[in-house]
C-alpha cells in the first residue's frame with residue numbers, strides 16, 4: 323500500500339502501526355515498539371484499554387450520533403464532570419483541539435465586541451501552537467505554519483512568553499486587546515514551561531484590564547502533568563480553558579470550558595458543530611475522565627516523568643550537546659544545542675517512539691499507565707542515542 327492517493331501533508335511515514343497494548347505498539351511485521359509519544363499526548367491511558375474498548379462498543383451498539391438538536395445525557399455528564407474538576411461552569415464540545423480553540427477565540431471576540439471594542443484583538447505568544455485552522459494558525463507563533471496561507475486572520479497581536487513586563491508594554495499600546503491566550507506549557511514550541519509566577523501575573527493583568535485569561539491545555543490537559551490541568555499547579559483560575567488530545571484517548575473530541583461572564587457569551591445560533599459532543603465521543607471521554615479521576619493516574623504521571631527526567635539527567639550530565647532537560651510529569655523535553663530530527667528514526671530502529679519538535683528538542687509524551695520498568699527502558703534506549711548523536 324502506498325500513500326499516493328493522500329495529500330502529502332505528513333511526508334514519508336516511518337512505520338505502519340497495526341496494534342497496541344498498554345505502552346506497546348506493533349507494526350505490520352510484528353515488531354514491538356515502546357511508546358513514549360502516545361500518538362502526540364492522546365493515548366495517556368495507553369492502547370487497547372479494555373474499559374474504553376467496552377465503552378466504545380456498548381455506546382456504538384446503542385446510539386452513535388443524533389445531532390445537537392437533541393439532548394445527549396453523556397454530553398451533559400461529561401460537561402458536569404469537567405466543570406467539577408476544573409471549577410469552570412460551562413462547556414462547548416468540539417472534535418479537535420483547533421476547534422476548541424476556535425470556540426475560545428470566538429468567545430474572546432464576543433467579549434471584546436460587548437465591551438464596545440471595534441477590532442477585538444487576542445494577545446498570543448511567540449512560539450505558540452494553537453492548531454491549523456486559519457484563525458488558530460494565525461494565533462500560532464511559527465512562520466512555517468503560516469507561510470503560504472496569507473491573508474492571515476486579523477485580530478491577533480504577539481508578545482514574548484514568560485515575560486509579563488513586555489505584555490504590559492504591548493497592553494499600553496493596544497487598547498483593542500480583549501483576551502490573552504497562552505499554553506501554560508508550550509508543547510510544539512519545545513516544552514517551554516511557564517514560570518510559577520507568570521500565570522498569576524497574567525491573571526492580575528487580565529483582571530486589571532478586563533481581558534479574558536484563556537489557557538490552551540489541548541496538550542497539557544487530561545492528567546499529563548500530574549493534575550487534570552497544568553494551570554491547577556499554580557492555583558490560578560482562567561476564564562476559558564481548552565483541551566482535546568488526551569480527552570478521548572483516541573476518540574476525536576475537544577472541549578472549550580468557561581467560567582464567569584465568559585461562560586454566558588455564546589447564545590443560541592452563535593456556534594455549533596455537527597459531530598461535536600456526540601453520544602459516542604462523549605460516552606468514551608466520560609469513561610476516560612472517570613479512569614483519570616479514580617486510582618493513582620496523576621501520581622503515576624508524576625512518577626513516570628521523574629524516572630525518565632532523572633534518568634536522562636544523570637546519564638547525560640556530562641554531554642556537551644545537551645542544553646537542557648525539563649518538563650512536568652509525562653511531558654518532557656530534552657533540548658540539544660543542534661537540530662536533531664534524525665534521532666526520531668534512530669530511536670524507531672531501536673524500538674522506541676519519540677518525537678523531535680522545535681528542531682532541537684526531543685519531546686517525550688509517554689502514556690501515564692507506563693510501568694516503572696518501561697520508563698527505565700525509555701532512558702536506557704534514549705540516553706546512548708543522545709550521547710552518540712553527532
Ligand SMILES: *Cc1c(COP(=O)(O)O)cnc(C)c1O
Nearest residue numbers: 418419420451452453509540541
Ligand atoms: C495539538 C494542539 C492543538 C491542535 O489540536 P488538533 O486536535 O490537532 O486540532 C492546539 N493546541 C495545542 C497546545 C496543541 O498541542
